[in-house]
């Protein structure tokens with residue numbers, strides 16, 4: 001869909017669009033939600049390569065029986081960091097890239113509510129990511145699984161620094177997610193354009209809204225669990241010391257009260273993206289919009305009542321097992337409703353099979369498969385057979401790779417022209433998609449079988465003759481094929497970077513506010529405050545002509561010309577994030593022989609520096 | 624310290640051109656509330672989960688300590704024959720609870736003084752700060768006397784969960800005291816005006832929240848044996 005070309009109004013003297021600041025310093029000091037979104041996107045893609053490489057080493061090691069590519073200890077670090085990286089450094093920040101980029105555009109706002117806090121969130125994430133990833137080069141990376149079960153992770157069983165990096169790293173990353181969540185909640189509640197009441201909000205913004213509430217309610221729980229572990233390790237408390245009478249399940253309960261909502265924190269943004277993609281390329285409004293909203297809220301709410309389905313094998317007793325079985329089956333209903341609504345959205349539509357649409361449709365199919373194996377686990381009796389086997393690995397990769405990652409790629413192809421003004425090549429995109437789709441199934445489908453044949457998770461090697469060889473070989477080949485798919489994607493991005501920026505405001509004929517402004521949008525986003533009269537303003541009979549604010553060839557005025565006050569660039573959020581990360585990172589020294597005093601002094605020094613710069617930030621005006 | 628304005632970090636709702644729409648309010652928001660007001664409520668909601676997790680752990684571990692001293696009953700060490708008193712000192716903590724409650728009252732009066740320009744804001748802020756510091760003093764006394772009586776954070780499950788829970792609360796009070804000191808500094812420098820009601824309101828919400836958490840801790844940890 002091309003927009004109607006208007007007679008060129010480019011003035012010879014003035015540039016077609018205001019000059020963007022360039023250079024590393026401009027990125028360090030930016031408070032623009034779009035540039036911060038871009039930073040999130042590229043940082044998360046970087047960590048995707050890191051986490052993917054870890055997965056490839058894992059698959060190399062498991063390709064054949066009794067391989068010796070890595071030691072058992074290095075293998076522990078690899079699977080721990082693969083999980084930790086993909087959850088906290090890839091999928092959450094990829095979602096955050098879209099929250100940042102899209103929420104203000106979808107609700108017709110100039111920026112998020114607290115632009116500097118937003119920059120702070122990003123820098124805490126980036127620095128925390130480096131902190132938790134770098135130790136792998138010293139063989140000191142976390143090695144207790146992404147769930148870090150205590151007492152296994154207490155000093156008695158994990159005396160080395162590996163777990164300290166994990167505990168402190170996750171605390172740092174949690175601060176980033178929490179700060180961002182307060183920001184987005186305020187933005188969505190308080191910055192909607194006139195006329196955009198809650199039931200006119202784009203569905204991606206809605207799902208993001210639910211996710212932010214999950215973050216602010218779930219992250220404090222893991223914060224407390226991690227504080228206990230930190231105190232046990234550093235100060236000799238007894239929270240996880242069984243010999244002192246501690247409950248061996250305390251960690252598991254606290255972790256999964258966080259951990260299950262975390263699953264929805266990972267998947268709901270992708271659901272939101274796909275709920276934008278499917279209607280656009282079916283040229284039909286989302287089927288049952290209110291039901292989609294309510295089911296999203298219900299999933300978020302019920303998500304806090306199912307955590308113990310991760311613990312059926314610990315012996316909670318028949319009553320607890322039955323209750324958590326039932327709540328888990330219950331939560332499948334709103335999820336199933338979403339699947340049916342997506343199918344109904346496509347039903348009878350004028351479907352265009354763009355790359356974004358293919359990824360979107362694949363999400364519906366693959367997530368359904370992951371959901372069905374999830375229903376199998378909801379039965380405590382069946383779960384006892386499947387738990388800790390590769391069947392579970394297959395299940396959550398269908399949900400998180402087939403679901404979250406495919407949904408995010410649907411979003412990347414859909415929004416790439418909006419973010420950059422350039423198109424990704426559709427032919428390469430389809431190659432990427434099909435390679436990914438085949439590779440994904442080749443990798444994870446056989447794991448159902450190796451799992452049912454009894455192959456346990458997290459083993460670093462296995463003997464021949466147990467019927468696992470073929471399935472492991474298939475999975476390993478599939479994993480490398482996924483790597484090939486990523487190479488196609490990166491080549492596609494690089495290729496489009498070298499193309500001229502030609503994308504119009506609404507290249508796909510999509511219906512929501514972000515498509516009314518230039519691609520990429522100017523720093524102030526909306527030259528004219530949009531008045532929202534419906535859910536899909538660009539699909540209204542007269543709405544389209546009235547709403548589109550930019551046509552091919554129009555000159556884009558600068559913020560000064562429009563008298564729009566813009567926030568000043570500032571490095572203060574970066575500096576505060578740096579001092580805060582250093583402050584928490586210095587705690588590591590408490591566990592290094594003879595360095596405890598240094599650690600305490602460094603922590604105090606960085607804390608003072610952080611408070612000082614924080615005052616300087618808060619006392620300087622935004623604009 | 625430049626205290627001309629304590630400007631928090633909030634952007635505009637939208638970027639309508641000032642010249643094009645003169646009626647445009649630069650700080651118009653959907654609910655008509657300041658962004659910071661909504662953010663602090665979200666923050667308080669999140670903090671509730673933090674304290675719920677801490678208090679739940681304390682309650683789960685109640686009565687599970689394998690060795691004393693215990694919170695509510697005497698304990699004799701079977702190895703040494705040494706006897707330890709019940710640790711919690713309800714009268715002293717009742718006094719400190721009263722002090723913290725009074726600080727909330729002073730906070731309300733401070734906010735009121737700012738809104739109504741009575742000129743007494745600095746005195747009420749100072750009172751709140753002193754009462755908050757008094758509470759922290761009680762806590763310091765409590766902690767040191769517990770250590771004297773043989774209970775440290777390492778001793779048993781009670782010590783670990785008690786010191787962590789009340790320590791976290793004390794840290795929140797400390798942050799609140801620093802925040803109020805900042806407001807007092809602003810007031811002394813340029814005088815808090817009714818337009819500053821919001822920034823006082825934000826600190827008051829936080830302060831009352833920390834106070835309410837203490838009521839929960841006092842009831843669940845100290846009063847219920």
Ligand SMILES: [Cu+2]
Pocket residue numbers: 259260263306307309310
């Ligand atoms: Cu779960």
